[in-house]
Amino acid sequence: MNELLVDRRDDGVVVLTLNRPDLRNAMTDGMTEQWRRTVAGLRGDRDVRCVVVTGAGNAFSSGGDLSWLADRNAESVPDLRDRMLGFYRTWLSIADLEVPTIAAVNGAAVGAGLCFALACDLVYAAHDAKLLVPFTALGLHPGMAATYLLPRAAGVGVAREMLLTGRTLLGAEAASAGLVTRAFPREALLGEVMEIAARTAANAPVATRLTKIALSGGGHADLEAALRWESLAQPVTMASDDMREGLAAQRERRAPRFGNS
Numbered sequence: 052m053n054e055l056l057v058d059r060r061d062d063g064v065v066v067l068t069l070n071r072p073d074l075r076n077a078m079t080d081g082m083t084e085q086w087r088r089t090v091a092g093l094r095g096d097r098d099v100r101c102v103v104v105t106g107a108g109n110a111f112s113s114g115g116d117l118s119w120l121a122d123r124n125a126e127s128v129p130d131l132r133d134r135m136l137g138f139y140r141t142w143l144s145i146a147d148l149e150v151p152t153i154a155a156v157n158g159a160a161v162g163a164g165l166c167f168a169l170a171c172d173l174v175y176a177a178h179d180a181k182l183l184v185p186f187t188a189l190g191l192h193p194g195m196a197a198t199y200l201l202p203r204a205a206g207v208g209v210a211r212e213m214l215l216t217g218r219t220l221l222g223a224e225a226a227s228a229g230l231v232t233r234a235f236p237r238e239a240l241l242g243e244v245m246e247i248a249a250r251t252a253a254n255a256p257v258a259t260r261l262t263k264i265a266l267s268g269g270g271h272a273d274l275e276a277a278l279r280w281e282s283l284a285q286p287v288t289m290a291s292d293d294m295r296e297g298l299a300a301q302r303e304r305r306a307p308r309f310g311n312s
């Protein structure tokens with residue numbers, strides 16, 4: 052079974068769909084391996100301008116495969132540690148892509164599935180999507196960088212409540228709490244996300260990649276570090292054909308035609 056669907060569109064947007072709807076897109080070993088190979092193929096591909104991830108059926112992802120977890124009793128902690136590190140790093144490699152990444156959370160996003168969505172640059176959720184991280188209810192310590200990604204997205208208070216009590220947020224509440232970027236009615240979600248992705252993909256590629264790098268460090272950098280980076284990166288784009296094209300398009304009231312560098 053193809054557990055990860057890949058749709059490459061002409062506008063530079065690639066849509067990756069987790070495809071085990073019968074298990075609510077649980078992250079099985081097969082899907083994890085397909086994800087690893089697919090992301091490796093996208094890395095450095097200059098035709099790709101934006102990556103969208105979503106789930107087939109009515110869920111985004113139900114997270115770790117519960118039947119896999121149930122079979123783990125006999126393995127040693129060091130062996131499991133290696134496997135879990137590989138599992139986390141494979142899925143979170145989405146954060147290493149240089150182009151903008153967008154999660155379209157079309158339904159439930161649970162545990163590792165929610166963390167995976169939060170590793171994207173932008174997270175759009177259906178109003179009624181259930182978002183939760185019930186690790187401790189399953190007798191588990193959080194994984195997939197939950198203790199890093201949740202506080203970073205929504206603040207320590209929201210992260211504490213979700214991780215310690217297991218509280219479920221619906222997409223609309225999650226948007227108010229800052230956990231996700233914005234929420235849309237379920238039937239409108241994918242259309243809205245594809246418009247946002249197309250707009251993002253149409254922006255100047257080098258300027259976009261440099262902006263993503265700046266934002267990923269920017270939250271932690273001090274003002275001086277931000278100014279040092281910007282005073283290097285902005286002149287790089289000032290010297291580019293893309294800026295000349297962007298200014299001409301603005302003057303001529305037309306859509307810009309950026310190069311592929």
Ligand SMILES: C/C=C/C(=O)SCCNC(=O)CCNC(=O)[C@H](O)C(C)(C)COP(=O)(O)OP(=O)(O)OC[C@H]1O[C@@H](n2cnc3c(N)ncnc32)[C@H](O)[C@@H]1OP(=O)(O)O
Pocket residue numbers: 073074075077078109110112113114115116117118159161162163164181185186189194
């Ligand atoms: C290391 C990583 C750890 C973690 O990620 S911890 C978190 C683990 N995940 C969970 O605890 C989520 C469990 N699933 C759910 O809460 C619900 O599902 C949903 C809210 C995601 C969706 O609810 P609904 O649409 O009502 O579906 P349904 O009837 O509960 O499930 C349909 C089928 O999907 C299987 N399934 C659901 N989640 C998982 C999973 N995470 N791993 C393996 N199978 C799963 C069920 O068992 C069932 O199967 P059948 O039709 O044979 O009864």
